[in-house]
Amino acid sequence: MRIKVATIFPEMFEALDAGIIGKAKQKGLLNIEVFNIRDFSTDKHKKTDDAPFGGGAGMVMTPQPLHDAINTLDKEHIAKRIYLSPKGKTLDQQTVESLAKQDELLLVCGSYEGIDERIIEMDIDEEISIGDYVLTGGELPAMVLINAVSRYVEGVLGSSESTSEESFASGLLEYPQYTRPAVFEGKEVPQVLLGGNHAEIAKWRYSQQLEITRQRRPDLYQKILPTLKDIDKNKFGKGE
Numbered sequence: 001m002r003i004k005v006a007t008i009f010p011e012m013f014e015a016l017d018a019g020i021i022g023k024a025k026q027k028g029l030l031n032i033e034v035f036n037i038r039d040f041s042t043d044k045h046k047k048t049d050d051a052p053f054g055g056g057a058g059m060v061m062t063p064q065p066l067h068d069a070i071n072t073l074d075k076e077h078i079a080k081r082i083y084l085s086p087k088g089k090t091l092d093q094q095t096v097e098s099l100a101k102q103d104e105l106l107l108v109c110g111s112y113e114g115i116d117e118r119i120i121e122m123d124i125d126e127e128i129s130i131g132d133y134v135l136t137g138g139e140l141p142a143m144v145l146i147n148a149v150s151r152y153v154e155g156v157l158g159s160s161e162s163t164s165e166e167s168f169a170s171g172l173l174e175y176p177q178y179t180r181p182a183v184f185e186g187k188e189v190p191q192v193l194l195g196g197n198h199a200e201i202a203k204w205r206y207s208q209q210l211e212i213t214r215q216r217r218p219d220l221y222q223k224i225l226p227t228l229k230d231i232d233k234n235k236f237g238k239g240e
């Protein structure tokens with residue numbers, strides 16, 4: 001997958017050289033290119049922002065550098081062009097999976113009080129938020145999106161890190177995990193996990209998932225309730 005990023009803080013994206021994403025870049029599974037919006041400014045001082053018409057706090061990213069950046073980096077409009085914005089649709093795992101099927105993404109990062117609205121109308125396909133809080137810019141949200149989407153790109157995750165068994169795939173939160181030692185500071189690992197009875201372990205884990213989801217995420221629990229009866233039938237031969 002090819003991902004282009006337009007930002008005024010390209011150095012922030014060095015964080016993508018670490019860990020699993022860094023490995024995937026080295027292997028050529030992810031082609032991530034980061035471009036400085038400032039380089040596209042025709043202003044004599046390379047300005048990228050200006051005061052808002054109508055007054056108000058902060059600065060707005062001016063249209064010219066953004067328009068030229070987007071239409072130079074994606075001349076033929078091959079990419080899905082995404083603006084990271086608190087006003088966008090909130091990113092969820094379903095959206096992540098669907099974005100991972102694209103050949104190319106162009107992520108546009110705004111700063112200050114946002115970008116000129118005409119750029120969104122002319123040049124952007126989709127506005128995406130990563131949650132209901134305000135940051136200083138779209139760079140961290142862009143990296144969150146890259147990280148989440150990259151996990152679905154063939155070869156990025158090892159066989160022990162597959163996406164198929166995880167939390168949001170089932171619609172339930174994950175069961176608690178434990179590793180050695182079996183007793184730490186006097187606190188024991190649940191006995192069922194030490195016994196090697198795999199059917200019992202699966203049942204215990206599933207009941208933990210149900211209980212933790214019901215307690216912490218009643219919204220997810222209500223959504224999954226109809227499906228749960230089928231899963232019960234298939235997994236444990238009960239239900240109605």
Ligand code: 4FL
Nearest residue numbers: 085086129130135137141
């Ligand atoms: C973008 C916050 C996406 C959450 C400031 C500029 C933001 C954001 N999701 N805050 N962009």
